[in-house]
Each structure stands twice: as structure tokens, then as C-alpha cells.
Amino acid sequence: MTVPELPTKGSAIIVVDPLNDFMSWRGKLWPLICKVSKQVGTIENLHRVVSAGRESGIPIVYAPHRRYKKGQFSDRKYLHPSHIGIKSFRVFAEGKFGGQFFGSLSPQKGDLISSPHACSSGFAGTDLDAQLKGAGITHLIIIGYTSNTCVEATARSAVDLDYHVTLVTDAVATWTPADHHAAVAVNYGFLGQKVVTTEELLQVVGGMRAKC
Amino acid sequence: MLNRLLDRVVNSYASFAMRKYRTYPAQTTAILFVNVQGAFTTQQLGIVPNLKRLLALAREKGFRIVHAPFGGYSQRYPSPAQTQLTKLLEAQPTGEAIPLELAPCSGDIVLAARPTLSAFMKTDLHEQLQRAEIEHLVVAGPYANLALDSTVRDAAELGYHVTVVTDCLSTESDSATKAIQVTLPRYAQTVIDLNTFESLI
Numbered sequence: 001m002t003v004p005e006l007p008t009k010g011s012a013i014i015v016v017d018p019l020n021d022f023m024s025w026r027g028k029l030w031p032l033i034c035k036v037s038k039q040v041g042t043i044e045n046l047h048r049v050v051s052a053g054r055e056s057g058i059p060i061v062y063a064p065h066r067r068y069k070k071g072q073f074s075d076r077k078y079l080h081p082s083h084i085g086i087k088s089f090r091v092f093a094e095g096k097f098g099g100q101f102f103g104s105l106s107p108q109k110g111d112l113i114s115s116p117h118a119c120s121s122g123f124a125g126t127d128l129d130a131q132l133k134g135a136g137i138t139h140l141i142i143i144g145y146t147s148n149t150c151v152e153a154t155a156r157s158a159v160d161l162d163y164h165v166t167l168v169t170d171a172v173a174t175w176t177p178a179d180h181h182a183a184v185a186v187n188y189g190f191l192g193q194k195v196v197t198t199e200e201l202l203q204v205v206g207g208m209r210a211k212c
Numbered sequence: 213m214l215n216r217l218l219d220r221v222v223n224s225y226a227s228f229a230m231r232k233y234r235t236y237p238a239q240t241t242a243i244l245f246v247n248v249q250g251a252f253t254t255q256q257l258g259i260v261p262n263l264k265r266l267l268a269l270a271r272e273k274g275f276r277i278v279h280a281p282f283g284g285y286s287q288r289y290p291s292p293a294q295t296q297l298t299k300l301l302e303a304q305p306t307g308e309a310i311p312l313e314l315a316p317c318s319g320d321i322v323l324a325a326r327p328t329l330s331a332f333m334k335t336d337l338h339e340q341l342q343r344a345e346i347e348h349l350v351v352a353g354p355y356a357n358l359a360l361d362s363t364v365r366d367a368a369e370l371g372y373h374v375t376v377v378t379d380c381l382s383t384e385s386d387s388a389t390k391a392i393q394v395t396l397p398r399y400a401q402t403v404i405d406l407n408t409f410e411s412l413i
Contacts, residue, residue: 078371080399159293190292
């Protein structure tokens with residue numbers, strides 16, 4: 001497989017929903033997501049991609065889910081399927097452990113943090129597009145949770161907003177192996193100009209530093 | 213095993229909670245045809261009879277009909293999905309047209325062709341649906357894991373009750389069909405076949 005080139009200036013790593021409820025063993029969604037996460041080594045790979053990005057000076061952009069608080073869905077007549085679970089189990093609760101960034105993947109000084117998304121796509125109803133355009137970003141590497149929901153939805157919006165999209169098949173995780181397969185083995189190939197593994201991406205990101 | 217069981221329990225719980233959405237008043241229901249254009253339906257002729265049946269049912273019940281066609285492609289970084297759809301459009305001289313047997317009538321909404329996968333992105337679809345006071349959106353179309361999938365996600369995001377009629381969409385491969393079967397219920401509140409839809413309206 002040929003290693004794709006990405007521009008040193010104009011690329012960014014978008015980390016979708018790196019929150020405790022997904023990533024910590026104490027998180028509310030961990031029992032659901034741990035199977036795929038362990039199978040593909042998601043947490044380790046997320047760390048590797050983000051650290052390599054920081055070393056090469058590639059902006060890290062956080063696209064977090066809205067934190068749950070009581071009455072949050074009172075203006076919605078028809079709840080999104082994901083809202084049913086969020087509401088019932090207070091997932092990503094505001095001010096609580098589950099709604100906080102996963103310790104070692106928390107934003108650092110200089111990172112960009114988008115306003116939170118209500119459902120799925122990191123672009124829907126947020127300032128993510130404005131922040132990226134403001135920073136001159138054209139090429140996105142999208143990683144995080146979950147493979148076929150928020151990450152794929154963010155990629156779908158990014159495609160429509162005319163970004164160049166790179167997807168990383170083992171720096172994402174989701175509910176079941178079937179969900180994961182639907183995303184990484186089927187739909188990513190239609191959405192990403194580049195679909196790579198973490199190992200392949202690290203080669204590209206390492207090369208980007210050399211050129212700086 | 214435990215993973216699948218947990219996932220099923222959570223999904224069944226959500227499906228049960230959303231069953232009450234399954235009403236389709238004529239005033240607030242629209243059928244949204246995504247990319248129902250000759251270039252695509254001629255590749256997946258299998259869905260045309262069901263699309264005709266869905267259209268006939270919709271006309272009988274007085275649902276709003278909306279067509280969201282693809283075209284006018286001009287992206288700087290074309291995704292493989294958009295490249296494929298554009299190639300299919302260009303392969304037929306009249307490929308952009310809505311098939312005659314599914315032709316719109318006066319009163320139907322026909323959007324301008326859009327270059328995006330989602331029918332909501334960079335179009336006035338949401339405004340038009342809001343103006344028509346639509347709450348229930350029934351989505352159908354070919355190459356469903358490309359544009360229809362993006363459209364369903366945005367519709368659910370925007371607060372509609374989204375219904376996917378499983379035999380009114382098609383894909384180009386078994387793996388793509390499997391992918392939408394797995395993922396669309398994570399977005400559409402109602403996923404039913406045409407017979408069930410008919411029994412509900």
C-alpha cells in the first residue's frame with residue numbers, strides 16, 4: 001500500500017468524543033464498546049496518533065459530544081436513537097466523570113476545541129467548520145468514537161464541506177464487530193480520500209515533521 | 213456473546229421507547245426521494261416497483277413528495293462516493309432526470325441538484341420542510357450507503373422522525389446492504405418494510 005501524502009500546513013487531527021464514558025473501564029459505555037476497542041487496540045492507537053501529531057506540530061482538534069444535563073432534550077419532539085440511552089443512563093453527564101475528557105487524551109494548551117455536537121456529526125450545529133477554516137485547515141485525519149456513528153458522521157459532513165478526509169481503521173471503535181466492519185471495511189472507502197492504519201499514518205506524520 | 217446481548221438489550225429498549233413516533237398524519241409527513249434519478253435507478257432496477265408503490269401510497273394519503281437529486285458536482289477534494297455518483301450521471305445523457313414512472317406532479321417539492329452526499333447540506337431542504345410543517349420523513353433511494361445514509365443522519369440530527377423503508381432502498385453490493393442494515397437503525401427511529409409502512413398509514 002502506498003503511503004499517502006498530507007500537507008504539513010493545512011492538516012489537522014480531529015479527535016471525536018474522547019470522553020471517559022467511552023474510554024475508561026469505569027465509563028458507562030465501556031461494557032458495550034470494550035470488545036471492539038480491545039480487538040483493534042483503539043486506545044493505544046489514539047495515543048500514538050495524537051502524540052505523533054503533537055511532535056510534528058499538526059493541530060489537534062477536539063470534537064466533543066454535548067454533556068448531558070437534565071431537561072436537555074425538552075425542546076425535541078422526536079429524540080435521536082442515541083438520546084434514549086443518554087437520557088436514561090445520563091451518559092456524558094455534565095460535571096461528572098463520564099463527561100470529562102479521558103485523562104491522557106485531554107486537550108493541551110494550543111489545541112482547538114470545537115463547541116459540542118448534540119447528536120453525532122462534529123460539524124452539526126457547532127463551530128468546528130469555522131474554527132478549521134479560520135486556521136486554514138483543508139485536510140482532516142478523523143479518529144475517535146464511534147467508528148460508524150460520530151466518526152463516520154463527522155467524515156460525511158467533512159466530505160460535503162469539501163475537506164480532504166483521511167480515516168484510520170484502527171484508531172476508532174464502536175458497539176459491535178459488525179458495526180465496526182460496516183464502517184472501516186465498507187463505508188470509509190467511499191468517504192475518505194485516504195483510508196489507512198495507524199502504522200501507515202505514523203509514517204506519513206513522521207515525514208511531515210522532517211519537512212518542517 | 214455478552215457484547216451482542218448487551219447491544220441488543222440497549223437497542224430494543226430504544227426501539228420500544230420510539231415506537232410511539234410511528235404515526236404518519238398527512239399534514240406532517242413527507243416522502244423524501246434521495247437521488248431517485250435514471251442514472252442510478254437503471255443500475256438498481258429492483259427497487260423501482262417498490263418506489264412506485266411507495267409513491268402511489270403517498271399520493272393516496274396526501275403525503276408531501278420531495279425529490280433531492282444529485283448533480284452539479286464541483287468539489288475540490290472529491291470523495292470516492294461523489295466521484296462514483298458523478299461518473300454514473302455522466303455515463304447517461306439523461307441520467308440526471310427523475311424516471312418517468314416516478315415523475316413529480318405539481319405540489320411536489322423538487323430541489324435543485326446538489327453536489328453533496330447529504331440532501332440537507334448546502335440546500336434549502338430543511339427550510340422547505342419546516343415551512344411545510346413536516347415532522348415525519350420517510351426516506352428512500354438507490355446507492356443508499358452513499359447519499360441516503362448521509363441524509364438520514366442529518367435528518368435525525370435536525371429533529372425529524374426518520375423512517376427508512378428497507379425495501380425502498382438499494383445498494384450496489386451485499387456488503388453495502390449489510391452496512392446500512394447495521395448502521396441506519398442507529399439514526400432512523402423507525403426501520404420497517406413497505407408492507408409494515410402501509411399497515412401503519
